Amino acid sequence: MAEIYKQRRRIGFYYLVFPMLKLDDLRFKNYFRMNCTQFEELLALIAPRIHRQYAIREPIETEQRFIICLRYLASGDSMASMSHQYSVSQTVVSQIIRETCEVIWDALYPLVLPLHTHKEWREIANEMNIKWQFPHCIGAMDGKHVIIQSPQHSGSAYYNYKKSFSIVLLAICDANYVFTYVDIGVYGRQSDGGVFKNSLMGQKFAQGQMNVPPAEEIYEGSSKYPYALVADEAFPLSPYLMRPFSGRDRLSTEQKIFNYRLSRARRTIENVFGILAAQWRIYRKPIIGKVETIENIVKATITLHNWLRKKDISNREQSFISAGMIDEEANDGSIIEGN
Known part of the structure; x- marks a missing residue:
């Protein structure tokens, strides 16, 4: 177990790349579909529910659990690919995604639905x-x-x-x-x-x-x-x-x-x-995945969509929805289809 933890610290994405990614807001947003400020705000909402205490072995960090789930939703990569990237077993990746998606829904749906x-x-x-x-x-x-x-x-x-x-x-x-x-x-x-x-x-x-x-x-x-x-x-x-x-x-x-x-x-x-x-x-x-897990994945993306979209509306921005993504009306009343 100690060797696995050492390997994760040596070659895992969370330890090698994530600290540098946080310094580049554009790349961070492309990677997680939200900027660093939004990431920290959302992490503060769900952290108490996904935090794990040290027991027999060193737990996966709360922040790392969150980024594994977010990246899975944003990229559509397989759980096997996520396992190699973060140096975490595929079983643990599956468990993290299932639990974190459920927590995201429970934390956000009273706010956004x-x-x-x-x-x-x-x-x-x-x-x-x-x-x-x-x-x-x-x-x-x-x-x-x-x-x-x-x-x-x-x-x-x-x-x-x-x-x-x-x-x-x-x-x-x-x-x-x-x-x-x-x-x-x-x-x-x-x-x-x-x-x-x-x-x-x-x-x-x-x-x-x-x-x-x-x-x-x-x-x-x-x-x-x-x-x-x-x-x-x-x-x-x-x-x-x-x-x-x-x-x-x-x-x-x-x-x-x-x-x-x-x-x-x-x-x-x-x-x-x-x-x-x-x-x-x-x-x-x-x-x-199991149907129950897939339902939790859909629920998580729905609430994340609403949470980020409402942030845009309150800040009068078009950050989450980029230019040209949605349908727009031309001056003559015709519809310009989004991409």
Whole structure:
């Protein structure tokens, strides 16, 4: 054990490279998807929960446990590769990632995924209207298939229409590319509409338990219209969810304009999924692990995304989302697609 610890100190990334990396903020940010100040702030939040006491052998340092997890999420490297880089056994790497992801979710989700009040829903709707000209829209919703290695003895439960194995990340976001509600872990074979209907948040929307404001006038003297989510054709129409008109060739001009406006608002959730996969490259290939571990990985990336995005908003920066990453509106009203 002593020899392993000495080897780790002699050739491990944490001891050789990490101290120099902290001196170069740009490289640090590229490596961990956050700057050094944000790293230290986040480490202070979770450190008490991932710290290990010395017992039979020297424990992995708290900071090193955190950077192993962050780098795994940011790079998408295999656990075997992480094991060689940090001179830690593959079993320990797996344990660190599983435990740290769970701690990140527990520490951050009360801060970045709170339940919304009437006032907060109205603020979301107002921002959606200002940015995408769709009134009374309280968020855009869609599902993302998180590709995984086929779980043992799972049959076709996780096999989706794209002919891969996955779990579904069903999410709602606001105009600022922040997740507001998520449902994680449903079998990939289910449709997005079915996932929403059977999810806890879908049931709460149906039962009127999401604190959504009552129907109000869009402008003075107009009829009262409900506040609603926007989604694609995979979701059923309801008082709290709007989808495009079907039958493209038979639509009236007004219906085509409605579809265009709804599509503009709905692109926000597609952008959020794109940002998530661009920043956390764990999504670039099938994730290997138990389904429970993969769910914790997804939860960690969701909360990290929101935490970093909200830091940008409060500081009026575009640090987490780089220029050209998201869709933008040109002067003539057309959409310039993000990369």
